[in-house]
Amino acid sequence: MPELPEVERVRQSLAARAVGRGVRAVEVRRPGVVRGDRSTTALLAGHRITAIERLGKQLAILGSPVDTTMGEEPRCLCIHLGMTGSLCVVTNDNSPRKHIHVVWHLDDGSRIEFRDPRRFGGIWVYPNKAELLKHRWRHLGADALRISPAELYAALHQTRRPIKAALLDQEIIAGLGNIYVDELLFGCGIHPLSRSDRLSLEQFRGLVPRMKRLLRRAITAGGSSLRDYVDANGQAGEFQLSHRVYGRRGLPCRTCGKALSHTRVGGRMTVFCVSCQKRY
DNA sequence: CCTTAATCCTGGAAGC
DNA sequence: TGCTTCCAGGATTAAG
Numbered sequence: 001m002p003e004l005p006e007v008e009r010v011r012q013s014l015a016a017r018a019v020g021r022g023v024r025a026v027e028v029r030r031p032g033v034v035r036g037d038r039s040t041t042a043l044l045a046g047h048r049i050t051a052i053e054r055l056g057k058q059l060a061i062l063g064s065p066v067d068t069t070m071g072e073e074p075r076c077l078c079i080h081l082g083m084t085g086s087l088c089v090v091t092n093d094n095s096p097r098k099h100i101h102v103v104w105h106l107d108d109g110s111r112i113e114f115r116d117p118r119r120f121g122g123i124w125v126y127p128n129k130a131e132l133l134k135h136r137w138r139h140l141g142a143d144a145l146r147i148s149p150a151e152l153y154a155a156l157h158q159t160r161r162p163i164k165a166a167l168l169d170q171e172i173i174a175g176l177g178n179i180y181v182d183e184l185l186f187g188c189g190i191h192p193l194s195r196s197d198r199l200s201l202e203q204f205r206g207l208v209p210r211m212k213r214l215l216r217r218a219i220t221a222g223g224s225s226l227r228d229y230v231d232a233n234g235q236a237g238e239f240q241l242s243h244r245v246y247g248r249r250g251l252p253c254r255t256c257g258k259a260l261s262h263t264r265v266g267g268r269m270t271v272f273c274v275s276c277q278k279r280y
Numbered sequence: 281c282c283t284t285a286a287t288c289c290t291g292g293a294a295g296c
Numbered sequence: 297t298g299c300t301t302c303c304a305g306g307a308t309t310a311a312g
Contacts, residue, residue, distance in 0.1 A: 001305065058307085083305055084290080099290085118289040120306060163283070170307080178305070227292080227304090267284070268305070 002081040003143055004175030004239065005218035006229050007057050010087055013232035014059075014112070015052040017089040022048045022107035030101040036125035043125065044075055044104065047059050053129075055138050056174025057081070060132055064096065075201075076129045078136055082120030084228045088113050117228070144175035145212055149204040156196040163199065165266040168170035175215070178268050179224055181248045184211050185272065186245045191279035192270050194265070198280040217242070245271040 001012065026040040034043070047063030054060070061077040079087065091110045102114040102123060114123065126132045142151055155172045156163070166172055167181045176184070185192050188207050190199070199207075222237030223229060226247070230236050240247075244254050249262040253273040261274045 080306085082289095082307085117291075118290095118305090119290070159281085165282090168306085269303095 001083050001177055001179070001226070002085065002223075002229055003063070003177035003180050005215050005239065006223035007054055007059060007081060007175075009223045009231045009237065011052050011054045011059055012079070013235070014087055014089065017232060018049045018061075018106065018112060019051060020049065021110075022046075023063065023104050023108055025105045027103040027105070028101075029103070030119075033101045033114070033119060033121070034123045034125060038125070042075065042127075043102070043123075044077060044210065047075055050074070054141055055137055055279050056158055056170055057177065058137070058140075058174075059087075060129060060131060074128055075263040076126040076132050078124040078126065078132050079114070080121045080124070082116060082118065082122070084118040085116040085121030086228065087113070087232055088115065088230065088234055089232050090234075097222055102192055112232075140170055143171045144172065145215055147173055147208065149208040152197075152208055154203040155200045156199065157201075159196045161189060161196055162193045162265050163196050164268075164270060166196045168266060168268070176211075178270075179243070180214060180218070182246045182271055183244060184214055186277060187214060189277055191274075191277040192265055192272050194278075194280040213229075244257070245273065247271070271276075 023044045023046065026045045028034060028038060031038055035159065044063040046066055047135040048066050049061060049063050051062045057077045057080065061079065063075045065169040076276060085086040089110050089112050092274040097115060100113045100115045104112040126134055141155065144217050152173060154164055159166060164181055164185060167176050187210050218224065221239035221242065222235065225236035226240055245260055249271045251260055253260055253276060255276050256273065258273060258275050260271050262271045264270060
C-alpha cells in the first residue's frame with residue numbers, strides 16, 4: 001500500500017523518465033477511475049509533462065501545451081494510488097497486464113500505465129495546479145516530511161482521539177499510513193491507543209525528527225513492497241525487511257523478545273509491543 | 281466529539 | 297484438488 005515513501009519513490013522514478021516528454025495520446029480504458037473532465041486534452045494529450053509533485057500520498061502531474069497557440073493553460077492531474085495503484089513507464093509490448101485503466105503514450109515511444117486492481121485510487125483532473133490546491137489538496141495537512149513539532153502538537157493536543165487514529169488522519173498530517181504509523185509509534189515507545197492530548201510538545205520534538213528519519217530511510221530503501229508496490233521502473237522496495245512491528249503480530253519484539261500484541265484502531269490492524277510502548 | 285460499520289474492489293490465504 | 301469464505305485497507309459517508 002503506497003504511503004509517503006512509496007509515493008515519493010514513484011514520483012522520483014516517474015519524473016526521471018517522463019518530465020520533458022510530450023504526450024501524444026491518452027487511452028482511457030476504464031473511465032470510472034477519472035473524476036472530472038475525461039477528455040484526452042484534459043488528461044494531458046498534446047501537452048509536455050513539466051513536473052511531478054507530491055503532497056502526502058498524492059501526486060500531481062503538471063503539463064503545458066506543446067502547441068502554445070492552443071492556449072497557455074498549464075494542466076494538472078492529481079493521482080492517488082490508493083491501496084494497489086501503480087504508475088509504470090514501459091517501452092515494450094510485454095504481457096498484457098490486467099487492470100490497466102489509463103495509458104499515456106509519450107513522444108519517445110514509451111508509455112505510462114496507470115494500473116489499480118482494487119480501484120481505491122483514481123485520477124482527478126484540474127485545469128491547473130491552483131485549482132488542485134484550492135480544492136482537493138486544501139483538505140490535507142502538512143506533509144509528514146515538512147511538518148514541525150509545534151505544528152503537529154497544535155493539531156493534536158486538543159483532541160482525545162488515540163494517537164494512531166490522529167496520525168492516520170490526512171487532514172492532520174499527510175503521508176502516513178498503517179505501516180509507518182505502527183513503525184513510528186514503536187520507534188517512539190508510544191502505545192497506539194495513547195490519547196493525543198496527553199502527549200507533550202516535548203514528545204513531539206522527539207517524534208517528528210524520528211518520523212522524518214524513518215520516512216527517509218524507507219525512501220532510501222526503495223519503500224515497502226508487501227504485495228503490489230513497485231516504482232515507475234517496476235522495481236520493488238526492500239524496507240519491509242526492516243519492519244519491526246507491521247505484519248509481525250505474535251512474533252517476538254525485536255527489542256525485548258516478548259510476543260507482539262495486536263488490536264484494532266479505527267478499524268485498522270495495529271501491532272505493538274505492550275512492554276516497549278507506554279500508554280499515555 | 282468520537283466511534284463503528286458499510287462502501288468501494290481484487291487476489292491471496294486459509295478452511296473444509 | 298477445488299470450492300467457499302475471509303481478510304487486507306485509504307478515504308468517504310452514514311449512523312450510533
